[in-house]
Amino acid sequence: MRIGVLTGGGDCPGLNAVIRAVVRKAEGQFGDEVIGFYDAWDGVMEGRSVRLDTAHVRGILPRGGTILGTRRGGPFDSPGGVDRVRATMSAERLDALVVIGGNGSLTVASMLADDHGLPVVGVPKTIDNDVVGTDATFGFQTAVQIATDAIDRLHTTAESHDRVMVVEVMGRDTGWIAMQAGIAGGATAIVVPEVPFDIDELAAIVTRRHARGRYASVVVVAEGARPKPGTLSLPKRDNDHYGNEKLGDLSHVIGSELSKRTGYESRVVQLGHIQRGGTPTSYDRVLATRFGLGVVDLVHERAWGKMVALRCGQIVSESMSVTRGKTRFIDRELFDDVAASFFG
Numbered sequence: 001m002r003i004g005v006l007t008g009g010g011d012c013p014g015l016n017a018v019i020r021a022v023v024r025k026a027e028g029q030f031g032d033e034v035i036g037f038y039d040a041w042d043g044v045m046e047g048r049s050v051r052l053d054t055a056h057v058r059g060i061l062p063r064g065g066t067i068l069g070t071r072r073g074g075p076f077d078s079p080g081g082v083d084r085v086r087a088t089m090s091a092e093r094l095d096a097l098v099v100i101g102g103n104g105s106l107t108v109a110s111m112l113a114d115d116h117g118l119p120v121v122g123v124p125k126t127i128d129n130d131v132v133g134t135d136a137t138f139g140f141q142t143a144v145q146i147a148t149d150a151i152d153r154l155h156t157t158a159e160s161h162d163r164v165m166v167v168e169v170m171g172r173d174t175g176w177i178a179m180q181a182g183i184a185g186g187a188t189a190i191v192v193p194e195v196p197f198d199i200d201e202l203a204a205i206v207t208r209r210h211a212r213g214r215y216a217s218v219v220v221v222a223e224g225a226r227p228k229p230g231t232l233s234l235p236k237r238d239n240d241h242y243g244n245e246k247l248g249d250l251s252h253v254i255g256s257e258l259s260k261r262t263g264y265e266s267r268v269v270q271l272g273h274i275q276r277g278g279t280p281t282s283y284d285r286v287l288a289t290r291f292g293l294g295v296v297d298l299v300h301e302r303a304w305g306k307m308v309a310l311r312c313g314q315i316v317s318e319s320m321s322v323t324r325g326k327t328r329f330i331d332r333e334l335f336d337d338v339a340a341s342f343f344g
Contacts (some may be wrong), residue, residue: 008040008105012139012278014288015066020057021292046085102126110320113305129176134309138288151185158216168251179223188217203261204342281292
């Protein structure tokens with residue numbers, strides 16, 4: 001078989017591990033040929049590809065990013081995009097296309113398979129851990145570890161200066177990274193999109209901590225968090241090219257308001273793209289490898305419209321259609337238990 005592969009959406013640690021596993025299993029066990037497409041769907045629509053063999057993927061397991069490059073957007077954003085995808089797959093004599101991506105890329109892949117009859121399968125990825133249908137995505141644990149390491153370091157400088165450190169992490173509309181890193185790093189409070197916050201309650205938590213003689217506070221804020229209606233005004237946000245709201249200003253607002261309400265000096269740290277770059281953890285390398293091996297099986301089973309997923313420690317298949325317009329949110333029971341036990 002001839003198998004195409006692309007990486008779509010934002011990059012995350014572990015993408016190269018998937019590509020490596022796909023090539024090694026497809027070529028080594030089945031004698032398949034693997035064709036990689038540059039820059040996600042752009043490469044497919046424009047016919048920009050490279051033959052991937054064992055030599056191409058040698059040494060990429062620990063490397064962050066993706067050797068194929070990635071972009072946002074897809075064939076449904078471009079006139080005649082679906083026909084161009086179909087034409088390229090025909091010209092390349094592809095028997096299947098493996099799409100490695102998050103909610104957006106998997107939604108596109110699902111539509112191509114289910115609505116347009118193309119032989120497409122998927123691999124879920126994102127540091128946000130918000131893909132429905134799988135217990136976890138690779139890249140998430142690496143992002144959590146990076147954020148936890150930063151929180152550990154910020155505790156010491158905060159204690160030295162009796163400051164409030166506000167740490168903003170990624171996650172878009174979910175608080176997975178904030179919750180996990182905040183728990184692991186012993187945060188004073190964690191602010192997530194799933195639970196609208198009250199700035200006065202947050203200030204009270206910080207004040208009570210300092211009153212007990214704890215001369216530092218670290219507040220972890222997910223970039224997509226929202227205040228309770230009427231409790232805090234946020235500046236108007238612009239949208240990006242794809243209509244998504246631009247995030248990244250909330251932590252500065254919270255830091256400033258905490259200083260006003262508590263009298264303690266605050267500092268804001270936005271970890272940003274540091275969370276997406278660099279070497280994946282061993283956990284993410286293993287999960288990405290398992291996903292890569294599993295998706296080759298889906299190809300040979302001709303399970304079009306399916307994706308690999310992690311469920312109770314096992315790699316299973318799941319319909320990509322479950323990702324359409326849906327988001328996997330944090331475990332509220334865990335968050336509420338942590339908040340009741342540790343915040344304030």
